[in-house]
Amino acid sequence: MLQYCKMRLVQARELLLIAGWRGLMRDIFYLNRVAVPVEIALDALRPVTDFTRPADEAVLELNGELLEAGRLVYRFQSRYLKARTYLGKGYRGFALVKGNTVVGDIWCADSRPGPGADNHPDEAWLGIQSRAGEAYTFDMFVDPAHRGGNVAAALQNGSLHLLKKRGVTKAYGFFWADNVPALWVHRTLRWRELKRVRATRLLLTKKLHVTEHSAS
Numbered sequence: 001m002l003q004y005c006k007m008r009l010v011q012a013r014e015l016l017l018i019a020g021w022r023g024l025m026r027d028i029f030y031l032n033r034v035a036v037p038v039e040i041a042l043d044a045l046r047p048v049t050d051f052t053r054p055a056d057e058a059v060l061e062l063n064g065e066l067l068e069a070g071r072l073v074y075r076f077q078s079r080y081l082k083a084r085t086y087l088g089k090g091y092r093g094f095a096l097v098k099g100n101t102v103v104g105d106i107w108c109a110d111s112r113p114g115p116g117a118d119n120h121p122d123e124a125w126l127g128i129q130s131r132a133g134e135a136y137t138f139d140m141f142v143d144p145a146h147r148g149g150n151v152a153a154a155l156q157n158g159s160l161h162l163l164k165k166r167g168v169t170k171a172y173g174f175f176w177a178d179n180v181p182a183l184w185v186h187r188t189l190r191w192r193e194l195k196r197v198r199a200t201r202l203l204l205t206k207k208l209h210v211t212e213h214s215a216s
Contacts, residue, residue, distance in 0.1 A: 032198040034177040037126045038191035042164040042171060046189060051154035053096070059158030062093035062105065073101045075143055082139070092135075094159035096142075096151065104142035104155045110135040110168060127197060128172050135163055137173040152185045160189075 064087055066072050067080070072095070074080035079102065086093055086107050095105040109120040110130070120136045123129055130136045137159070142152050160171060175182035177196065186193075 031200050033200075035126065035174050035197050035199050036177050036183070036186075037128050037172065037174045037194040037197065038186055039128070039170060039172050039194060040160070040189070040191045042160060042169055044190070045160055045164065046157055048158060048161055051150045051157055053151075053154050054098075057096060057098045057103070057154075059094055059096050059155060059162065061162055062087065062095050071100060072097065075101070075145070079105060079141060086139075092163070094155070094162060096155040096158065098146070102143075103146045103151060104140065106137060106140040106155060106159050108135040108137045108159075108163065108171070110163075122174070123172070125197065125199060126172075126174055127195065130170075130172055133168060134170040134172065135168045137171050147181075152181065153188050156185060157189055 062072075062083060064084075067083055067087070074083070083093055083105065090109075092108045092110060093105055094108075096103045119130060120138060122138060123136055128136070137156075140152070140156060142155065163171060173186075173191070175186055177183070
């Protein structure tokens with residue numbers, strides 16, 4: 001619990017530096033914000049070569065050894081603390097790494113035995129449910145200093161290909177309808193949009209508000 005509180009405080013401080021007070025308040029407080037749940041079959045992914053990156057960049061799976069040995073560098077402390085917390089819960093993490101610097105990361109909950117085997121809490125308010133052999137992806141972040149140039153698409157597509165190699169057949173996720181870059185990335189990778197939902201959040205509380213129409 002202490003580590004979680006530290007992570008949230010550091011995250012708030014860093015978000016304030018990145019996005020200002022308006023961005024911070026938008027992250028911790030919103031009313032009827034529209035979320036777009038999505039799904040994708042991993043046998044129909046775009047080739048990794050569609051989003052070619054420089055030779056010193058690669059998408060890899062994160063683990064405790066990489067973090068504890070200091071072999072990877074996070075520019076934002078909150079992402080490092082999140083990585084340790086998520087790995088402790090049994091979630092999988094993937095990162096786009098340039099040299100030894102983490103440019104961006106993304107996380108997923110799947111049906112592996114042990115810690116983290118349960119469905120992610122987001123799934124309930126999104127109205128989705130991943131089953132055995134499926135995964136829910138969440139919390140993708142790209143360092144602002146590296147955004148643009150298909151970095152987000154390369155990270156997400158690369159991580160989905162790694163999930164496929166590990167036996168996952170389908171993935172779920174969501175993006176906020178007012179987040180234009182996220183919308184572009186998901187549509188570029190050909191995620192299928194599901195019924196939209198509205199969410200309300202007061203500080204750390206998030207809940208489903210009302211179901212929207214199906215996306216076309």
